[in-house]
Amino acid sequence: MNIGDRLKEERERLGLNQTALAQIGGVGKTTQIKYEKGTSSPDSAYLSAVSKEGVDIFYVLQGQRFAPPSGVDGGENATIDVAQLVRIVERLDAIATEAGKRLPATKLIEIAADVYNYLQQEEEGAQDDEKLNRTLKLVVNR
Numbered sequence: 001m002n003i004g005d006r007l008k009e010e011r012e013r014l015g016l017n018q019t020a021l022a023q024i025g026g027v028g029k030t031t032q033i034k035y036e037k038g039t040s041s042p043d044s045a046y047l048s049a050v051s052k053e054g055v056d057i058f059y060v061l062q063g064q065r066f067a068p069p070s071g072v073d074g075g076e077n078a079t080i081d082v083a084q085l086v087r088i089v090e091r092l093d094a095i096a097t098e099a100g101k102r103l104p105a106t107k108l109i110e111i112a113a114d115v116y117n118y119l120q121q122e123e124e125g126a127q128d129d130e131k132l133n134r135t136l137k138l139v140v141n142r
Helices: 003-013 018-025 029-037 044-051 057-062 082-098 105-121 129-140
Strands: none
Touching (some): 003 029, 018 029, 018 044, 044 057, 044 082, 044 105, 057 082, 057 105, 105 129
């Protein structure tokens, strides 16, 4: 199963048609079709927008449901702060762009998930904007 297949699966899970998810993601229906066929890849703006409507972007890109941080119960009560994850993805993309680097969507979400998990282990790390920026700059410039 590829990114397009998983994106289609998520769209169907949410009960949306291609036109509706395309509008949510800020793209046209033709682009949505290309994403689902695997002939084009979504960018961070699209992923950010659709994640706000419930699309599991980590699953779409990595083929795995998002795992909770170490030491956190991964049962039914485990939740992901989607807004925080999206914020990390957006900042990571912006910092990479400033550094003149283009990260593929799969690498972007993989790094963002690692940073998210790291910050969730820190008591105040998830809310510290300066720490987030320093962490992302280190990751991008390594």
